[in-house]
Amino acid sequence: MENTDSSVLNVSKFLVRIDPCTVSLVLTHTITDTVKFEVSTNIQAQNILSPSAKVTYDAQNYVLLNPGFxxxxxxxxxxxxDGCGNK
Known part of the structure; x- marks a missing residue:
């Protein structure tokens, strides 16, 4: 995935970190597996985590859980x- 100012990401498998650390993410897809997202500014989520999901969102400035999450x-x-590389 190309590192851009803002990225829309569609994954359902393992993701430890986008390297270099992406700036922000908007998550709208259902997650079913173990996933960790790390970004240098913010994460906005309006997605569903299935019963089998183990998910971590890590952003430098904020994580916003929008209607639909x-x-x-x-x-x-x-x-x-705390952002990229800290936890």
């Missing part, structure tokens, strides 16, 4: 505000 029962979700 849902972590189904059984999923694991964590959000951090």
């Amino acid at each position: 849902k972590a189904d029962q059984g999923s694991s979700f964590a959000a951090y505000v």
Whole structure:
């Protein structure tokens, strides 16, 4: 994936980090697996985490859970505000 100011990402498998660290992400897809997203500014999420999902969002400035974001029962979700390479 090309590193741009803003990226829309469609994945359902493992992702540790986009290198170099992307600037921001808008997530709108259902996640079913173990995934960690790290960005240098912000993450905006309006997606669904299935019961099998183990998801981490890590952004330097903020993580915004918009209407439409849902972590189904059984999923694991964590959000951090510290950015690329810190956790």
